[in-house]
Amino acid sequence: MDYATWTLVRTGRLYRRPSAPDDPVACELRALAARDRAAGRELADWSDEERERWMGGMEAQRALVAYYNPARWPERIEAPTPWRDELLVIAASVVLAAALEGRVPDTALAAYLLYPAQGAIGGLDRTLRRRSAFRLGLTAETAPRPSTINGGLFFFAATLGQFAWRQYRGNATHRMPWPVFLAMRLIYAVNERRSWNAATRRVAHRRA
Numbered sequence: 001m002d003y004a005t006w007t008l009v010r011t012g013r014l015y016r017r018p019s020a021p022d023d024p025v026a027c028e029l030r031a032l033a034a035r036d037r038a039a040g041r042e043l044a045d046w047s048d049e050e051r052e053r054w055m056g057g058m059e060a061q062r063a064l065v066a067y068y069n070p071a072r073w074p075e076r077i078e079a080p081t082p083w084r085d086e087l088l089v090i091a092a093s094v095v096l097a098a099a100l101e102g103r104v105p106d107t108a109l110a111a112y113l114l115y116p117a118q119g120a121i122g123g124l125d126r127t128l129r130r131r132s133a134f135r136l137g138l139t140a141e142t143a144p145r146p147s148t149i150n151g152g153l154f155f156f157a158a159t160l161g162q163f164a165w166r167q168y169r170g171n172a173t174h175r176m177p178w179p180v181f182l183a184m185r186l187i188y189a190v191n192e193r194r195s196w197n198a199a200t201r202r203v204a205h206r207r208a
Contacts, residue, residue, distance in 0.1 A: 012188035014147035015199040019067070021141065026067040029054070030140060033071030071140035078129035079136055079143070080189075080196050085128045090185045092121050098178035144199035 019026040032050070036042065043055075054060045054068070070077050080086070096117055133143065176184075 012192040012195075014192075014195045015144040016147050017199045018142055018144060025063050029063060029067035030071040033068045033140070037072050066145040067140070070143055074140055076130060077133040077138050077140070077143050078126065079133040079138055080193050081128045081132045085132070086189050089121060089125045089128065090182070090189065092124070093185060094178055094182045096121065097176065097181045144196060147195070 036045070043051075046054075054064050081089075096114075100114070
């Protein structure tokens, strides 16, 4: 499987349904978030006991992300955007990829120079996602949780493996062609919406 073909199997963001209202872990972390939000506290202000309990292992950190963060910073809750907004972000990303294809060396300096443009696109994406969540009226209790299984991890591992193999054999590492990048972003967006819709449908069915 070549690089372009492997790129297209990237799944994108995945979601799970919100926790039950009486979930003890969710309730405790949301209570901590409400306390910290009212007092203007951050995770850095936690006691040693709280740090050990909620930052000491992978499961605890996943719970922290799923339950504490949305309750502590409800303004940061995100949701997939309407297609018109999604296509705007995709178009900006593709234009940047097409403009740089074959023109910029794959070096740390080039990555540093491109950071402002990539950061601006990422900032636009976050703003539109947060606006979408606000429009949907999502709260820490109703927003679908990010899945603990992220297809991007498998994509990253495979890409890193191919990069290491090329370096070992002395082969050049090619920049992703913009049509492949466009296809990847569209697949990413479609898969995210499928996962989101499945999570929200479960919520509606459970409440019916």
